[in-house]
Amino acid sequence: MTDANALRPLRASAVTEWDLRADVVVAGYGIAGVCAAIEAARAGAEVLILERTGGWGGAAAMAGGFIYLGGGTPLQQALGFEDTPENMETFLLAALGPGVDQAKIADYCRGSVEHYNWLVANGVPFREAFWGEPGWEPPHDEGLMYSGGENAAPFNALAKPAPRGHVPQMADKKIGRKSGGYMLMKPLAETAESLGVRVEYDLRIGRLVVDDDDRVVGVIARRYGKEVAIRAERGLVLATGSFAYHQQMIEGYAPRLIGRPAAAIEEHDGIGIRVAQALGAELAHMDATEVAFFGDPQLLARGILVNGRGQRFIAEDTYPGRIGQATLIQQENQAFLVIDETAYEAGLATETSTPFFRQPPTWAAETVAELEADMGLPELALQATVDCYNLHAASGKDPLLGKKPEWVRPLRGSLAAFDMRGFTAGFTLGGLRTDLDSRVLHVSGAPIPGLYAAGRCTSGLCAGGYVSGASLGDGSFYGRRAGLAAAKN
Amino acid sequence: MTDANALRPLRASAVTEWDLRADVVVAGYGIAGVCAAIEAARAGAEVLILERTGGWGGAAAMAGGFIYLGGGTPLQQALGFEDTPENMETFLLAALGPGVDQAKIADYCRGSVEHYNWLVANGVPFREAFWGEPGWEPPHDEGLMYSGGENAAPFNALAKPAPRGHVPQMADKKIGRKSGGYMLMKPLAETAESLGVRVEYDLRIGRLVVDDDDRVVGVIARRYGKEVAIRAERGLVLATGSFAYHQQMIEGYAPRLIGRPAAAIEEHDGIGIRVAQALGAELAHMDATEVAFFGDPQLLARGILVNGRGQRFIAEDTYPGRIGQATLIQQENQAFLVIDETAYEAGLATETSTPFFRQPPTWAAETVAELEADMGLPELALQATVDCYNLHAASGKDPLLGKKPEWVRPLRGSLAAFDMRGFTAGFTLGGLRTDLDSRVLHVSGAPIPGLYAAGRCTSGLCAGGYVSGASLGDGSFYGRRAGLAAAKN
Numbered sequence: 006m007t008d009a010n011a012l013r014p015l016r017a018s019a020v021t022e023w024d025l026r027a028d029v030v031v032a033g034y035g036i037a038g039v040c041a042a043i044e045a046a047r048a049g050a051e052v053l054i055l056e057r058t059g060g061w062g063g064a065a066a067m068a069g070g071f072i073y074l075g076g077g078t079p080l081q082q083a084l085g086f087e088d089t090p091e092n093m094e095t096f097l098l099a100a101l102g103p104g105v106d107q108a109k110i111a112d113y114c115r116g117s118v119e120h121y122n123w124l125v126a127n128g129v130p131f132r133e134a135f136w137g138e139p140g141w142e143p144p145h146d147e148g149l150m151y152s153g154g155e156n157a158a159p160f161n162a163l164a165k166p167a168p169r170g171h172v173p174q175m176a177d178k179k180i181g182r183k184s185g186g187y188m189l190m191k192p193l194a195e196t197a198e199s200l201g202v203r204v205e206y207d208l209r210i211g212r213l214v215v216d217d218d219d220r221v222v223g224v225i226a227r228r229y230g231k232e233v234a235i236r237a238e239r240g241l242v243l244a245t246g247s248f249a250y251h252q253q254m255i256e257g258y259a260p261r262l263i264g265r266p267a268a269a270i271e272e273h274d275g276i277g278i279r280v281a282q283a284l285g286a287e288l289a290h291m292d293a294t295e296v297a298f299f300g301d302p303q304l305l306a307r308g309i310l311v312n313g314r315g316q317r318f319i320a321e322d323t324y325p326g327r328i329g330q331a332t333l334i335q336q337e338n339q340a341f342l343v344i345d346e347t348a349y350e351a352g353l354a355t356e357t358s359t360p361f362f363r364q365p366p367t368w369a370a371e372t373v374a375e376l377e378a379d380m381g382l383p384e385l386a387l388q389a390t391v392d393c394y395n396l397h398a399a400s401g402k403d404p405l406l407g408k409k410p411e412w413v414r415p416l417r418g419s420l421a422a423f424d425m426r427g428f429t430a431g432f433t434l435g436g437l438r439t440d441l442d443s444r445v446l447h448v449s450g451a452p453i454p455g456l457y458a459a460g461r462c463t464s465g466l467c468a469g470g471y472v473s474g475a476s477l478g479d480g481s482f483y484g485r486r487a488g489l490a491a492a493k494n
Numbered sequence: 495m496t497d498a499n500a501l502r503p504l505r506a507s508a509v510t511e512w513d514l515r516a517d518v519v520v521a522g523y524g525i526a527g528v529c530a531a532i533e534a535a536r537a538g539a540e541v542l543i544l545e546r547t548g549g550w551g552g553a554a555a556m557a558g559g560f561i562y563l564g565g566g567t568p569l570q571q572a573l574g575f576e577d578t579p580e581n582m583e584t585f586l587l588a589a590l591g592p593g594v595d596q597a598k599i600a601d602y603c604r605g606s607v608e609h610y611n612w613l614v615a616n617g618v619p620f621r622e623a624f625w626g627e628p629g630w631e632p633p634h635d636e637g638l639m640y641s642g643g644e645n646a647a648p649f650n651a652l653a654k655p656a657p658r659g660h661v662p663q664m665a666d667k668k669i670g671r672k673s674g675g676y677m678l679m680k681p682l683a684e685t686a687e688s689l690g691v692r693v694e695y696d697l698r699i700g701r702l703v704v705d706d707d708d709r710v711v712g713v714i715a716r717r718y719g720k721e722v723a724i725r726a727e728r729g730l731v732l733a734t735g736s737f738a739y740h741q742q743m744i745e746g747y748a749p750r751l752i753g754r755p756a757a758a759i760e761e762h763d764g765i766g767i768r769v770a771q772a773l774g775a776e777l778a779h780m781d782a783t784e785v786a787f788f789g790d791p792q793l794l795a796r797g798i799l800v801n802g803r804g805q806r807f808i809a810e811d812t813y814p815g816r817i818g819q820a821t822l823i824q825q826e827n828q829a830f831l832v833i834d835e836t837a838y839e840a841g842l843a844t845e846t847s848t849p850f851f852r853q854p855p856t857w858a859a860e861t862v863a864e865l866e867a868d869m870g871l872p873e874l875a876l877q878a879t880v881d882c883y884n885l886h887a888a889s890g891k892d893p894l895l896g897k898k899p900e901w902v903r904p905l906r907g908s909l910a911a912f913d914m915r916g917f918t919a920g921f922t923l924g925g926l927r928t929d930l931d932s933r934v935l936h937v938s939g940a941p942i943p944g945l946y947a948a949g950r951c952t953s954g955l956c957a958g959g960y961v962s963g964a965s966l967g968d969g970s971f972y973g974r975r976a977g978l979a980a981a982k983n
Contacts, residue, residue: 013774104745260957291747314807316803335823384885438746
């Protein structure tokens with residue numbers, strides 16, 4: 006990809022022979038790609054998926070599997086949660102901004118119940134069970150969980166809390182326990198292939214092919230070093246994932262992620278973004294990042310999280326991804342969990358304390374003053390924080406940050422602190438600007454003819470915030486739109 | 495600019511007649527444009543500047559005029575400050591990151607003394623006087639000042655402090671007192687015109703013109719609605735400024751600036767970025783923003799600045815632009831200055847207290863507890879902050895944030911607090927990715943033939959930080975490079 010022509014669009018007249026062709030060509034066999042393929046096939050198009058690895062799945066199949074859905078899905082209703090598209094929209098506008106694509110959020114919220122039903126109709130299983138404890142994922146195969154801080158400050162005062170993290174059932178009698186993401190991808194891939202969708206593996210896409218009117222009519226890919234020319238009669242759908250592993254893009258667009266790409270992203274190389282940029286595609290929110298925080302939410306909620314100055318900065322019972330973003334972006338990646346022995350033992354004793362995220366205490370002390378000194382903080386820095394917290398916690402309140410009363414209790418007796426500096430990693434949320442039909446927009450504002458995109462190579466619902474399930478959510482939702490629009494082109 | 499073809503490159507074969515032509519065409523007559531024009535003309539090229547307004551100046555002429563220079567300039571030396579390119583580089587790498595263009599910073603630091611001499615040789619006056627008080631600009635016509643927090647924590651421990659804010663003398667017997675930016679632009683514009691550089695005013699550039707090899711050979715502009723085709727024989731230099739006033743770009747790339755573009759930016763519309771994007775140009779650091787903070791630095795240094803939770807977050811004696819960035823990006827634009835009566839009076843009494851930035855106190859009280867309650871903060875939130883500050887201030891120390899001893903004194907007696915929420919505004923720092931010869935880079939990594947850029951339509955020295963003088967600095971420095979490279983093309 007280093008030579009100057011690697012990404013430059015190629016004129017169709019320069020292609021002497023097309024090696025493969027289909028009505029709709031989809032690059033990438035992750036969540037966005039499979040949904041595009043299904044809808045394009047159902048709309049009557051011959052569909053070909055190009056996948057660089059040897060199988061379906063992409064990052065989706067390795068993910069926890071949350072799909073962010075709401076507005077009153079059958080699962081929400083069955084479990085007794087009230088929600089409306091408007092309520093969901095109010096929350097998302099507050100949680101994902103500033104600068105969100107408001108039209109996309111409104112559209113997504115209004116289409117959310119239908120999308121849930123579509124997933125179920127295509128074989129994705131959701132078990133009617135709610136998990137309400139702090140955590141990253143449900144511990145068993147519960148189908149619904151809070152996944153964005155809807156029930157924590159400050160959002161619980163802005164919109165009626167409703168859980169919207171829908172998780173495909175993580176177990177199957179035949180295949181045993183799998184991730185939610187696998188259980189999402191498997192039925193969809195089976196659906197796609199039952200509809201006659203063809204797949205070519207081990208193909209990496211490169212430059213796009215355009216006709217004399219700058220309409221995208223194909224793509225040049227490589228398989229084991231050999232060029233393969235693929236004709237897309239009606240449209241090409243880019244569904245190639247984020248740029249979390251493209252070093253120069255990370256440095257230039259999202260430098261807070263230098264050295265900390267999230268592991269599940271499978272070397273996402275930004276290729277879909279880059280080939281479209283070469284055609285003049287507009288981008289959006291290239292600095293936006295999902296940020297995981299490697300702390301046990303059951304312990305976080307019971308303690309206080311302080312920054313490098315010993316100050317609290319976030320309600321510790323909120324969505325841990327929000328803690329990760331606040332830590333990385335606002336606190337220079339400095340975080341320490343301070344907790345007393347009673348709360349620590351209580352957290353560890355819960356069934357859902359997450360051993361993977363559990364760390365041994367870095368410091369332990371009998372008094373706050375001692376702990377503060379051990380941590381290298383100035384005298385009174387941590388003490389002042391604990392004094393303020395304890396004063397209000399005595400009456401079950403947290404007026405500073407709004408942690409819910411159930412998690413508020415004065416810190417007393419022996420204390421421990423956990424050094425969580427640098428305990429973050431993430432993936433990128435920015436990418437191609439697309440419209441509600443997943444058409445890739447040119448910098449002029451008009452769609453680029455023949456080119457569609459969905460998933461994490463696009464800028465979706467998120468700008469400055471994140472909720473778990475937003476990526477599989479907008480990837481699947483706008484993947485469907487892309488497939489449909491390309492098929493009808 | 496709303497029609498689909500507005501920004502799409504036009505084939506040269508479609509241009510029936512060229513209205514204007516020159517060897518080197520420069521779009522924009524601000525700091526980057528004038529420097530490009532001078533160097534191109536000196537290298538023997540016929541130069542034509544296209545300017546959308548009716549005169550020279552751009553944002554530069556309305557700016558304070560800082561140029562960030564160092565490494566041992568004659569002015570630094572004459573005023574007794576030691577500096578080296580390496581020391582300057584160490585500071586800039588720490589202050590402007592993460593994700594800075596390291597090659598550009600190294601290059602800029604090594605060329606800085608020569609660049610100072612070039613400016614002086616072209617008529618830019620710098621008076622041999624240093625101003626060492628906190629402030630945004632020198633109060634008279636002093637030529638040198640700290641303009642990036644070099645002498646404040648944490649940078650004073652990382653590199654040897656040296657002032658690098660070089661300010662053109664803000665007075666002239668003939669024309670009276672002007673801004674430093676005006677006094678920078680005036681001699682350079684006179685130099686350019688003395689070299690035979692032609693200028694066409696009231697021309698707004700649009701789509702670029704390319705030959706069949708995708709080399710840029712011209713640009714289509716508009717004057718009072720009429721299209722004007724301009725041929726650039728050797729090269730086109732984009733020097734059209736930031737995108738601070740392009741609403742969609744702000745929402746999509748730098749949403750923290752929604753509703754708060756800095757006033758001096760003269761409706762920068764991002765056009766240079768957009769026409770190059772349409773050719774597949776790579777971008778960088780589109781979220782990066784300079785942020786002004788509308789507080790009087792003489793008061794800030796003497797008080798404590800707290801966030802919406804009553805917590806200190808930055809050494810109050812640092813560069814106020816750094817305070818602005820920290821407030822907007824890390825503190826959700828929440829800031830309050832707390833100061834006692836003695837310090838307030840002392841600050842106001844200084845000659846250099848800045849009336850423009852002075853605000854009346856929002857609250858006044860006899861005790862911290864009372865003030866805290868008036869401000870609506872939870873009990874002990876502000877008290878805890880003041881207790882910790884005062885404890886250490888009694889011995890002239892600030893171990894929490896490293897404010898210098900000269901500004902550290904316990905807060906005592908009557909107190910006032912100033913509500914500074916939302917007291918920020920800024921401009922954008924991201925843009926086209928260019929190399930050290932100011933060639934615009936394609937997303938493939940190779941330069942786009944015939945296309946050069948400098949100034950705030952490019953990503954220059956800054957990524958996540960800013961120093962006053964970085965924009966006029968890299969704009970002038972890489973403007974020169976652009977002119978030279980285009981002339982030699």
